Each structure stands twice: as C-alpha cells, then as structure tokens.
Amino acid sequence: AADGAAGRARAVKAPLPLESSRRRRSHGRGRSRRPLGSNPRSRASYHRATARRSASDPHQARAREPTAMDVLFAFTGDKFAVVVSDTTSVQQIIVQKDDMEKIMDLDSHKLLALSGPKGDCVYFGEYVQANMKLYELRNGVKLSTHACANFVRNQLAEALRKGPYQVNTLLAGYDKDTDSASLYFMDPYASMMKVNSGGHGYGGMFCLSLFDKHWVPGMTREAAAILVDKCIAEVRERLVTAPTKYHVKIVDENGTSCEVYDCVEKAAVKAVADSRK
Structure with missing residues (x-):
C-alpha cells in the first residue's frame, strides 16, 4: 500500500513535458503571435515542402520546364498574314527531328503556330x-478569327488553375466578311492581344x-519576303545553334499556302549566282 501511495505521489509531482509547460506559461499573458511565415525555420520548412510537392506533381514540374528553343514569328500584310516557324525539335542539346510541323491549319483560312513542350503543343x-471542325459541323458556319482567338484564350484560362498548357501561340487568319487578315498573340497565362507582328521563343x-x-501597314508580298529574309538572317547570326529549315505559311483570300525555306540551299544558290558575275 505504501509503495502504491508513493507511486501515485510521484505521478502527480512529475513535471509536464517541455512544450506543454511552455505553452501553459505563455497562455494568457497577452503575447502577440508572430505573422505567418515570420519564423525563418518555418519558412525553410514551407519551401522544402513546396519543392517536394512540386516535384511529385506533374503539372507543377511541367511548369518549370525551360522555354523551348523555337523560332516563331508572324506579321500581317495587305490582306494576308505570314507565319514562320523552324522545323527542328530539340530536347536540351539533342536534335530529335528536323521536319517538325509547328504551324497547324485550323481550317482553310486560319493558322495556329505553337511554341513550347512538344506534348502540350501537339495535344492543344x-x-x-x-473543336473548330465540330463547331462548323454543328452550326454550318466557321468561326471568325476573332472568335477563334477568344476560344483559344478561354481554353488556356480554364486550364491555368488545373493543368496549364505551357504553349505560346500565334493565331493568324483571313476573314472574308472584313476582307482583311489579322494576327493574335497569346501566352500560357491566357493573355491575348491583337497585334501587327509578334514572335515566340528565343529566335x-x-x-x-x-x-x-x-514593318509598315499594307505590306506587299515582295516586301514581306524581304522581311522574312531579314528575320531568318538575324536569327542565324545571333543563335549559336540556329535552325536551317523553316516553314513559311501565308493565309489570304485564297486559303493557306506553305513554302519550305532552306537556308543551306539558298546560300548555295546565292554562291553560284555570285560566282557567275
């Protein structure tokens, strides 16, 4: 009985754990709480947890991918628009293919150029x-370039908080109602603007x-061809590993047309012409 009483006495007199005693001492003394994240240790723990969560989340990891080394630019002319892209698919320092199609024909009078991770570009x-084809089949009419640009922008905005598409886009089209061509610039954050000229990627x-x-309003096709030459020459001069092949697509009242721009071939033709002079 004596041993039992002594044990109960020791249990009553046992000190509280350190954290509990500190909590009890600080309770009711009017101490102001620190702002959230003011403790350097808690901030470091938060950043470590965020990094682990981002590494395990495919959408977060995809958002950290570097900008693709794409050459993408476009501009408008007199009732036509020109869209130019390189044909190279690059993964870090490896060239995967040299016949990549980065400009899609949405319909007979609209072009969509995409830059970014190849999976997102192809899927989006x-x-x-x-969806452009589905709308045409359901309603019997095609979307205008402005309506198509707003549709693309809305899709990017809806996916921004779920699984964002890391794509930069240029949408060019010709509308018969207004008898004019237009160009729209969009980025992965769903911002959109109607522009006269624009570009994406390092190039x-x-x-x-x-x-x-x-660039001047109402450019002729001859002036547009000269401007394309200047842009590609500038890219080849500035980039260490500049692409040599490009797709030059034009959309006008007759629809879309494509031309392959080979820098090596053009340089050879120019060298032969200079040698004959």
Missing part, C-alpha cells in the same frame, strides 16, 4: 483544331526590333 493544337525575340524598323 489538335484539341483546338477538332522570335531577335525579330521584334526588325519589325519595329521594317
């Missing part, structure tokens, strides 16, 4: 293309200054 481009950045200097 085919999704938009199929497209070098063309913006040329557009500021050489």
Whole structure:
C-alpha cells in the first residue's frame, strides 16, 4: 500500500513535458503571435515542402520546364498574314527531328503556330483544331478569327488553375466578311492581344526590333519576303545553334499556302549566282 501511495505521489509531482509547460506559461499573458511565415525555420520548412510537392506533381514540374528553343514569328500584310516557324525539335542539346510541323491549319483560312513542350503543343493544337471542325459541323458556319482567338484564350484560362498548357501561340487568319487578315498573340497565362507582328521563343525575340524598323501597314508580298529574309538572317547570326529549315505559311483570300525555306540551299544558290558575275 505504501509503495502504491508513493507511486501515485510521484505521478502527480512529475513535471509536464517541455512544450506543454511552455505553452501553459505563455497562455494568457497577452503575447502577440508572430505573422505567418515570420519564423525563418518555418519558412525553410514551407519551401522544402513546396519543392517536394512540386516535384511529385506533374503539372507543377511541367511548369518549370525551360522555354523551348523555337523560332516563331508572324506579321500581317495587305490582306494576308505570314507565319514562320523552324522545323527542328530539340530536347536540351539533342536534335530529335528536323521536319517538325509547328504551324497547324485550323481550317482553310486560319493558322495556329505553337511554341513550347512538344506534348502540350501537339495535344492543344489538335484539341483546338477538332473543336473548330465540330463547331462548323454543328452550326454550318466557321468561326471568325476573332472568335477563334477568344476560344483559344478561354481554353488556356480554364486550364491555368488545373493543368496549364505551357504553349505560346500565334493565331493568324483571313476573314472574308472584313476582307482583311489579322494576327493574335497569346501566352500560357491566357493573355491575348491583337497585334501587327509578334514572335515566340528565343529566335522570335531577335525579330521584334526588325519589325519595329521594317514593318509598315499594307505590306506587299515582295516586301514581306524581304522581311522574312531579314528575320531568318538575324536569327542565324545571333543563335549559336540556329535552325536551317523553316516553314513559311501565308493565309489570304485564297486559303493557306506553305513554302519550305532552306537556308543551306539558298546560300548555295546565292554562291553560284555570285560566282557567275
């Protein structure tokens, strides 16, 4: 009995755990709580947990992918629009293929150029293309270029909080109602703007200054061809591993047309012409 009483006494007099005693001492003394994240240790733990969560989430991991080394630019002319893209598929320093199609024909008078991870570009481009065809079959009319641009923009916005498409797009089209061509610039964050000229990717950045200097409203096809030559020459001069083949697509009242622009072939033709002079 004596041993039992002594044990109960020791149990009553046993000190509280350190955390519990601290919590009890600080309770009711009017101490102001620290702002959320003010503790450096808690901030570090939060960042580590976020990094682990991002690494395990495919959408978060995909959002960290670097910008694709694409050459993509476009501009409008007199009742036509020109869209240019390289044909190279690159993964880091490896060239996977040199006949990649980065400009999709949505219908007979609309072009959609995509830049970014190849999986997102193919999936999103085919999704938009199929929905344009579905709308035409259901309603008997085609969407205008402006309506098509708003549809693309809405799809990017709806997917932004779920599984964002890491695609940069240029939408060019010709409308018979207005007898004019238009160009729309969109990015992965669902921003959209109607522009006269634009570009995406590392190569497209070098063309913006040329557009500021050489683009004029109502350009002729001859002036547009010269501007395309200038842009591709600038890309080849600035980029260490610049692509050599490009797709040049034009949309006008007659529909879409495509031409393969081979820098090596053009350089050889120019060298032969210069040697004959």
